[in-house]
Amino acid sequence: MTFPLRESRCFLDHPMNRNSDTISSEIHLHVHDRQSPAITERLRTACVGIAGCGGLGTVVAEVLARAGIGKLIIVDHDVIEPSNLNRQRYTISQIGMPKVKALAENLTAACPCTNIVPVREFITAENCARIFQPCSIVAECFDSAERKAALVAGLRSALPSCIVVATSGLAGIGPGELIRTVRVSDRFYVVGDMQSDMEQSEGLFASRVGIAASMQAHVIIRIIAGVQQ
Amino acid sequence: MKIRLNGQERILPNQRQTVGELLTFLGVRPERVAVEVNGEIVSPEHFNSFMVYDGDRVEIVSFVGGG
Numbered sequence: 001m002t003f004p005l006r007e008s009r010c011f012l013d014h015p016m017n018r019n020s021d022t023i024s025s026e027i028h029l030h031v032h033d034r035q036s037p038a039i040t041e042r043l044r045t046a047c048v049g050i051a052g053c054g055g056l057g058t059v060v061a062e063v064l065a066r067a068g069i070g071k072l073i074i075v076d077h078d079v080i081e082p083s084n085l086n087r088q089r090y091t092i093s094q095i096g097m098p099k100v101k102a103l104a105e106n107l108t109a110a111c112p113c114t115n116i117v118p119v120r121e122f123i124t125a126e127n128c129a130r131i132f133q134p135c136s137i138v139a140e141c142f143d144s145a146e147r148k149a150a151l152v153a154g155l156r157s158a159l160p161s162c163i164v165v166a167t168s169g170l171a172g173i174g175p176g177e178l179i180r181t182v183r184v185s186d187r188f189y190v191v192g193d194m195q196s197d198m199e200q201s202e203g204l205f206a207s208r209v210g211i212a213a214s215m216q217a218h219v220i221i222r223i224i225a226g227v228q229q
Numbered sequence: 230m231k232i233r234l235n236g237q238e239r240i241l242p243n244q245r246q247t248v249g250e251l252l253t254f255l256g257v258r259p260e261r262v263a264v265e266v267n268g269e270i271v272s273p274e275h276f277n278s279f280m281v282y283d284g285d286r287v288e289i290v291s292f293v294g295g296g
Contacts, residue, residue: 056296125272145261145292149273152263152290156270166263171295184288185268197293204295 027113032068039225040068046224047071049131049138051123051151053078053099055204056167057141058089059213060220061103065111067221072107072114075131076100077122087206123147125154132159137223139216140166143198156188165219169193170212172201179211181219183229191215230283244283249276255289263290 032040046069050057053076061072076099080090094102100118107116119131128151132138138155142148148166155164169192170179178193191212198204222228230244241254248271252259264271265288271279281287 052296054296141296143294143296145294148292148296149261149263153270153272156263156265157272166290166292167296168290168292169295171293184263184290185265188263188265188270188290190290192293194291195293196295198295201295209296 031066031111031113035067036225039221042224042226043068043221044070046137047073047135048220049073049075049135050141051075051128051132051138052141052143053088053103054084054141054143055087055206055209056170056213056216057139058103058106059210060139060141060217061107062089062110063214063217064220065107065114065116067217068111069114071117071134073117073119073132073135074100074103074107075119075121075123076103077120087204087209123151125150128154129158132162135159135162137163137165137220139220140164141213141216145197152188161187163187163189163223165189165191165216167192167212167216169196170209171198171204172196173205173208174201176208176211179208179215181215189219191219230281232281232284233286235288245280247277248279248281251281251287252276252289257289257291261292263292264288 048064048069050061050072053074061074065072078099080095080097080099080102082095084090090102098120100120104116104118140148140151152164152166155162168190174196182190184190219228230241232239232241248264259276266281267286
């Protein structure tokens with residue numbers, strides 16, 4: 001078993017730990033002691049794309065990395081601003097950094113066995129197929145309704161075998177229970193309450209955005225585990 | 230014609246119409262939706278040429294902002 005280590009920021013760098021591949025594998029086994037080995041093995045060989053590294057993307061990426069996803073392609077063009085920190089999993093010291101760089105650092109620190117591929121690019125309907133070509137599943141984690149729609153159309157047209165898990169309706173402080181997962185077709189899921197627009201609500205809160213992000217990550221884990229219908 | 234729209238039967242006045250006409254009829258903004266007809270995605274550039282016929286299964290997902 002090999003787990004490609006990107007630049008290591010933990011004790012794996014210590015000179016005593018020379019055989020980092022072996023150590024990495026051992027860490028992997030213990031990190032996932034509390035989840036089914038069969039599912040862990042399926043997750044280890046999966047590649048998932050994260051389109052947008054904001055309130056949704058930072059949570060989906062972290063949940064999947066902790067569960068032991070083999071490879072994550074994280075994509076965003078933007079830098080971290082103070083107003084992101086109410087819900088996006090960055091730190092004060094990371095303000096001004098490109099989101100993909102900061103997220104790659106945070107994920108690598110917590111989950112060195114996941115191969116993180118940061119891509120700092122503005123995703124469009126035209127370039128999404130090139131960026132996400134290696135992925136079997138892509139999580140749409142954008143803010144803008146127009147960009148969500150364009151990405152879904154672009155991915156579904158250009159990468160027909162790729163499963164898209166999108167979101168719609170997670171703004172405001174409405175009940176968390178209204179957020180649900182809808183299977184639109186074989187390879188297209190939408191998570192959200194389908195209504196709560198950020199422009200006509202109380203804004204964006206970590207609690208409700210986080211519910212949607214966790215449900216997005218959960219349906220992805222279920223698909224990879226082979227239990228999602 | 231009769232189509233299945235988001236899982237529900239729906240009667241429409243015309244015998245056939247484009248996706249774009251259907252979106253106008255339903256009052257939804259075309260730049261904020263993803264449309265599938267019989268399980269196939271319809272790209273926005275084809276909204277005004279792709280025809281919907283009697284018996285088609287149409288899924289229209291309307292996106293709202295936030296993330």
